Amino acid sequence: MSTDERPENLTPETVTPAVADGDEQPLDERGANRSRRPQSRRFVEFVTSGWAERPASTAVRAPVADRAAERRSALSAQFPGTRLVVPAGSFKVRSNDTDFRFRPHAAFAHLTGLGTEQEPDAVLVLHPVADGTGDDGSAHHAVLYMNPLAGRDTPEFFSDARYGEFWVGARPTLDEIATTTGIETAHVEGLRDALAKDVGQDGVQVLVVPGADEAVEEVVAQIRRQEESGEADAHLAEALSELRLLKDAYEVEQMRLAVDATIDGFEKVVRALPRAVAHRRGERVLEGTFLGHAREEGNDVGYTTIAAAGDHATTLHWTDNDGQVRAGELVLLDAGVEVDSLYTADVTRTLPVDGVFSDVQRRVYQAVLDAADAGFAAAVPGARFRDVHDAAMRVLAARLEAWGLLPVTAEESLEPDNQHHRRWMVHGTSHHLGLDVHDCAEARAELYLDGVLQPGMVFTIEPGLYFKSDDLLVPAEYRGIGVRIEDDVLITADGNENLSAALPREPDAVEAWMAALREG
Numbered sequence: 364m365s366t367d368e369r370p371e372n373l374t375p376e377t378v379t380p381a382v383a384d385g386d387e388q389p390l391d392e393r394g395a396n397r398s399r400r401p402q403s404r405r406f407v408e409f410v411t412s413g414w415a416e417r418p419a420s421t422a423v424r425a426p427v428a429d430r431a432a433e434r435r436s437a438l439s440a441q442f443p444g445t446r447l448v449v450p451a452g453s454f455k456v457r458s459n460d461t462d463f464r465f466r467p468h469a470a471f472a473h474l475t476g477l478g479t480e481q482e483p484d485a486v487l488v489l490h491p492v493a494d495g496t497g498d499d500g501s502a503h504h505a506v507l508y509m510n511p512l513a514g515r516d517t518p519e520f521f522s523d524a525r526y527g528e529f530w531v532g533a534r535p536t537l538d539e540i541a542t543t544t545g546i547e548t549a550h551v552e553g554l555r556d557a558l559a560k561d562v563g564q565d566g567v568q569v570l571v572v573p574g575a576d577e578a579v580e581e582v583v584a585q586i587r588r589q590e591e592s593g594e595a596d597a598h599l600a601e602a603l604s605e606l607r608l609l610k611d612a613y614e615v616e617q618m619r620l621a622v623d624a625t626i627d628g629f630e631k632v633v634r635a636l637p638r639a640v641a642h643r644r645g646e647r648v649l650e651g652t653f654l655g656h657a658r659e660e661g662n663d664v665g666y667t668t669i670a671a672a673g674d675h676a677t678t679l680h681w682t683d684n685d686g687q688v689r690a691g692e693l694v695l696l697d698a699g700v701e702v703d704s705l706y707t708a709d710v711t712r713t714l715p716v717d718g719v720f721s722d723v724q725r726r727v728y729q730a731v732l733d734a735a736d737a738g739f740a741a742a743v744p745g746a747r748f749r750d751v752h753d754a755a756m757r758v759l760a761a762r763l764e765a766w767g768l769l770p771v772t773a774e775e776s777l778e779p780d781n782q783h784h785r786r787w788m789v790h791g792t793s794h795h796l797g798l799d800v801h802d803c804a805e806a807r808a809e810l811y812l813d814g815v816l817q818p819g820m821v822f823t824i825e826p827g828l829y830f831k832s833d834d835l836l837v838p839a840e841y842r843g844i845g846v847r848i849e850d851d852v853l854i855t856a857d858g859n860e861n862l863s864a865a866l867p868r869e870p871d872a873v874e875a876w877m878a879a880l881r882e883g
Contacts, residue, residue: 394460400522411516422539427476427704430613432499432545434606435474439489439501441602446569447489447503448558448583449474449603450576454483454525462525464663466705468575469798470603475507475544478704479662482534483526485509486554486579487546491567507544508551512536554579559586570599597805604805607797609819614797615853617706618821621661622851622862624700625708628656629866632670632696633880636688636716645688646670653698661700665707666800669697676713676845677829679790690717693724695845699800709800709823710863711849718877723840725870727828731846732868734758734826738792742824742852742859748814752792755826760784768837786836787828795822796851818856825849 388396401407438447451471454462465483472478475487489503497503510526512534513519521529528534537548549557561567571583573596610618635652639645649670657664671681672688676695688694694716699708713728715721720728734755741754760773763784769776776783795803795811802821803811827847830837851862867876 407518410521414515417533420536420539420542422535422542424545425476425543427613428543428545430611431474431476433611435489435503435505436499436501438474438602438606439497439503442489442491442570442599443494443502444491444566444568446491446558446562446567447599448569448571448579449487449489450572450579451477451482451485451487452576453578460524466663468572469607469705469802470572470575470600472705472798473603473607474505475546476704477540477544478702482509482540484551484576486551486576488554488557490557490560505546506557507540507546507548508554508557509537509540509548510534510551555582555586558583562586568595570595572600572603573597574600600805601807604803605807605810607803608795608806608810608814609817610797610821610853611819614706615819615821617702617704618708618797618851618853619862621665621700621702621706621708622710623865624657624660624702625698625710626863626866627660628653628698628700629696629710629712630880631656632698633714633877636694636714637881639688639694640690640716643687644685646672646675646684646686646694649688649694649696650684653696657698657700661702662705663701665699665701665709669695669711671695671697671845672716674832674843674845676847677831677843678845679827679829688716691721692716693844693846695847697847697849705798707796707798707800708851708863709796709849710851710866711825711847712866712868712873713846713848714873714877718881719874720870724844724846727830727841727844727846728848728870730759730762731826731828731848732870733762734792735824735848735850735868738824738826739850739852739859739861742816742854744816744818744854744856744858746816748793748816748822749812751822751824755792755824756784756788759788759826759828763787787830788826789829790825790827792826793822793824795820797821816854818854820854821862822852823849824852 449471451467454465457463465480467477471487486508488506488508490506491502492504494502498505519527521527524530541548558569562569569583569587571580632649632652635648639648642648650668653668654664667682669681670684672686672694673692675681675686676693693713695713697711699710701707715724737754737758738751741750760776763769764773769783771781771783775781794801825847829845830841832843834842848868853860853862867873
C-alpha cells in the first residue's frame with residue numbers, strides 16, 4: 364500500500380529501527396515491520412505543524428434525538444438505582460491487522476440515535492440519580508464516554524492506523540456529539556472511575572449489555588461482585604430488546620426508506636440477470652449488484668445477501684453465492700438495504716431467470732404466495748405473533764396434501780407431534796425487524812412468540828417450500844425447486860401495511876415487471 368512506502372526525503376538516520384541489534388522483537392510488534400515510520404523529533408515537529416484551523420462545527424441536533432431520549436427514559440423506569448452500561452462495541456478483526464467495517468451495537472444505536480460508523484469504543488452510561496431529577500424527569504442521567512478528536516500535534520494523528528485522523532479521517536469532537544445527540548459527553552479515559560462511583564454503596568449496582576464489548580465487560584467485572592453478573596446483565600439485554608418491539612414514528616420512517624432502497628436494488632438485480640447467466644459465478648454477479656447499490660444508497664446490506672439459483676435455493680441460508688445462474692431455473696434473492704440510521708429491510712423474491720415461470724414452478728410459487736397471504740390476513744392487532752405462522756402452515760399443509768406428498772392428512776400433519784409438512788418448510792414464518800435483521804431477539808417468549816400484535820410492530824412474513832434435488836419423497840418435477848416470498852409488515856391500528864408491496868408478488872405481475880425492466 365502506498366501509505367506504507369518510505370518517504371523519499373528521509374535518510375536511514377532519521378528512522379528509528381523497530382528492534383535494537385541482538386534484541387528479540389515481540390510477536391505483536393512485527394506487523395509494523397513493513398513500515399518505516401519516522402520517529403525523529405525533527406520529523407514529528409514537521410508533520411504536526413503547518414495545518415490550517417479546523418472549520419467551524421456544523422453539528423445540529425439530530426431529528427432522532429428526542430425519540431432516543433424517550434427510549435432512555437423508558438429504560439430508566441425499569442432500572443431505578445442501577446447504573447446501566449451500553450457499549451457501542453469496538454472493531455472486529457477480519458484478518459491479521461485489518462478490521463471489518465465498524466457497526467455499533469443495536470442497543471447503543473437505539474438509545475443514542477448514532478448510526479453509520481459512529482463511534483467505535485464509545486460507551487453510553489445511564490447513571491442513577493434521585494427519581495425525577497434525571498434527564499427529562501427520569502431516574503438516570505446519561506453520559507456518552509468516547510474518544511475525543513485527537514489534535515494534529517499528537518502522535519495519534521499520523522501514526523495510529525486504526526484511529527488516527529491521517530489514516531481514517533477525523534472523528535467528531537465531544538461537543539459535536541453532544542450537540543447531535545443531546546447527551547452529555549466525556550472522555551472515555553474517565554469511564555472506569557465513573558462506573559466505580561458509589562458501587563456497593565446505597566445499593567448501586569452496575570449492569571452491562573453482555574456480548575457488546577469484552578473490554579468494557581471486564582472493567583465492570585472488576586468493579587462489581589461477581590454474583591451480581593449473569594442473570595442481571597441478561598435482564599438488561601432483555602429489556603433493551605423488548606424496548607424495540609414497538610417502533611416509533613421515526614423508526615417506521617427509517618424502515619420505509621430501507622424498504623424503498625431495497626426495492627430499487629431488486630430492480631437492478633433483475634437488469635443484471637443476463638450478465639449473471641453469462642458468468643461462471645452468476646450468483647456473485649447478483650450479490651455484487653445488490654451490495655454496490657446498498658453501499659451507494661445506504662450504509663450497507665443489513666445481512667449477507669442470499670443469491671441462490673437452482674437447487675441452491677433449497678438451502679435456507681445459502682451465502683456462498685458461487686454458483687451458476689441458468690435459464691429455466693429460479694433464483695431466490697433474499698436481501699435488504701441498511702440505511703445510515705442502521706435500520707434494515709429484509710425482502711425475498713423468487714424469480715424465474717428467463718422471466719417466465721414453468722408450470723411446476725408457478726404451482727409451487729402460488730402455494731407459497733397463498734400461505735403468505737394467509738399470514739397477512741392473520742397479522743392484525745390483538746392476534747398473537749404465532750398466529751401468523753400457524754395460518755401460513757395451514758395453507759402449505761393443505762397444498763402438500765393435495766399434491767400427494769404428505770403421508771397423513773393435512774389436519775394430522777398440523778398436530779404438534781407430527782408436523783410432516785415442516786420437512787419442506789423448516790423455518791419460522793416471521794421475525795421482528797428493525798436495527799437488527801432479527802430484531803428484538805432477546806425478548807421473552809411471552810412477548811415475542813406469544814406476544815399480542817400491537818400497532819407499531821414491524822416484522823417479516825416469509826413462508827417457503829424447499830424441495831431438494833435429492834429428496835426421494837417428492838416427484839422428480841419438484842426436485843431442485845426452492846421458493847420463498849418475504850415481505851416486511853407494519854401492524855397498524857386497523858390491520859397491517861405491507862411495506863414492500865411495491866415489489867410485485869403475484870406470478871403474472873412478477874413476469875410483467877421483469878419484462879418491463881429488461882426492455883427499459
